[in-house]
Amino acid sequence: MVTSIAQQSRAELGGPVSVLSRQKQDHVRLDGLLEELATSTGAAEERVLARIYRLVFPHAFAEESVLWPAIRRVLPNGHEITLEVEREHQEVNELVTQLEEMSIEDARRPAVLDRLVEVLREDVRDEEEELLPRLQAAVDRSQLRRLGVYWELVRRVAPTRAHPVVARRPPGNVIAALPLTVIDRLRDLVEYAERAAPARMLDALRATDRQLVRAARRTERLPIMRMGEDPSTGVNT
Numbered sequence: 001m002v003t004s005i006a007q008q009s010r011a012e013l014g015g016p017v018s019v020l021s022r023q024k025q026d027h028v029r030l031d032g033l034l035e036e037l038a039t040s041t042g043a044a045e046e047r048v049l050a051r052i053y054r055l056v057f058p059h060a061f062a063e064e065s066v067l068w069p070a071i072r073r074v075l076p077n078g079h080e081i082t083l084e085v086e087r088e089h090q091e092v093n094e095l096v097t098q099l100e101e102m103s104i105e106d107a108r109r110p111a112v113l114d115r116l117v118e119v120l121r122e123d124v125r126d127e128e129e130e131l132l133p134r135l136q137a138a139v140d141r142s143q144l145r146r147l148g149v150y151w152e153l154v155r156r157v158a159p160t161r162a163h164p165v166v167a168r169r170p171p172g173n174v175i176a177a178l179p180l181t182v183i184d185r186l187r188d189l190v191e192y193a194e195r196a197a198p199a200r201m202l203d204a205l206r207a208t209d210r211q212l213v214r215a216a217r218r219t220e221r222l223p224i225m226r227m228g229e230d231p232s233t234g235v236n237t
């Protein structure tokens, strides 16, 4: 009988540094943002989506590179249960890429957005009710704290955008992290500058962003970035 992470106190989860407390904290923040998304439209919806992406992508990347490998090391069925959440992460990457390529008036957009919210909620549920309680049962509190520190470190320097072409497993996703983090965080800066820039600067900033997107796409497609991937991870690719 496993108890969901959502129903446990911080002390039960191993204290504030434990990876389980950090996971729960982010999942609660995501829940709040999804509630906000449900009542937003137009430009406000775009802003909430951007905040969701900045939360979800580094969070998931650190899971793929730190947490799921740890689960595969300690649980006999680790491969199967982590593959399930890697598929969910892959679908999130694909759905966000589709949304970014669609105009705000695109008739297909509401269905893609609904599916994105659904998969994000499924992912949190699978982690809180399955993966993380099983990890909790298999390791001691000091290991949960060590994993918490390592997961947080990786989360802080991880890519911040969708990258559906790279592997969801090491070594591919770890190799991809460095160049994609640099490109993503530069794009975040350009996006931030766009909000405050005078109109005459906007064309130059948008051109810079397009160049960064092209650099990201070229980097993602290097074959080394797919190393370690289970072929069944892709949903549509």
Ligand SMILES: [Fe+2]
Pocket: 023, 027, 059, 063, 124, 127
């Ligand atoms: Fe998570």
Ligand SMILES: [Fe+2]
Pocket: 059, 060, 063, 085, 089, 123, 124, 127
């Ligand atoms: Fe996740």
